[in-house]
Amino acid sequence: EDQVTQSPEALRLQEGESSSLNCSYTVSGLRGLFWYRQDPGKGPEFLFTLYSAGEEKEKERLKATLTKKESFLHITAPKPEDSATYLCAVRDSWGKLQFGAGTQVVVTP
């Protein structure tokens, strides 16, 4: 059965303190791993799509990497505006997204 697990559940960072979020998955035939950012009461905002092990993508202070079993979202020198819940999802064989529970990140000045 396809499964997505995110850790940690919550992360509190000082401004400028870099860290990484983990997304481990089990899926028969990866058809894409997706990272989203979600602010309270709003829809998820697309960040990255990764398709194959070794792939990396970067956007401002965020960098996503992918291995055969997990993905990392690295946040470099975060700012308070990076505070959000970060969701990881994999596309299963039916084309549906299986979401992890999310990591809530709070960045304090």
Place this chain on the structure above:
Amino acid sequence: DTEVTQTPKHLVMGMTNKKSLKCEQHMGHRAMYWYKQKAKKPPELMFVYSYEKLSINESVPSRFSPECPNSSLLNLHLHALQPEDSALYLCASSQGMEEGTQYFGPGTRLTVL
């Protein structure tokens, strides 16, 4: 442009009311989705339309009735809802069910009294 729009932003309804949620995209996407999201939980898939046909219904109660009038529009008709149906309802679209990225709309915050 990767915009999905949803109306209304907020909706309060009684258990005997009938209301509809609307979603629109102009990216030429052929797959459209309805999700339900409760507080501090990830989005939960409800329905998928592919090429304007209902492809997936995740055993959603019949008080939720989806409709896809054309390739750009998706509606969710609500009738006789329960208080536990209060949630953020999200629409999303992608190039196809098995391809492309799903882009989400801002959501409709639904409260059932």
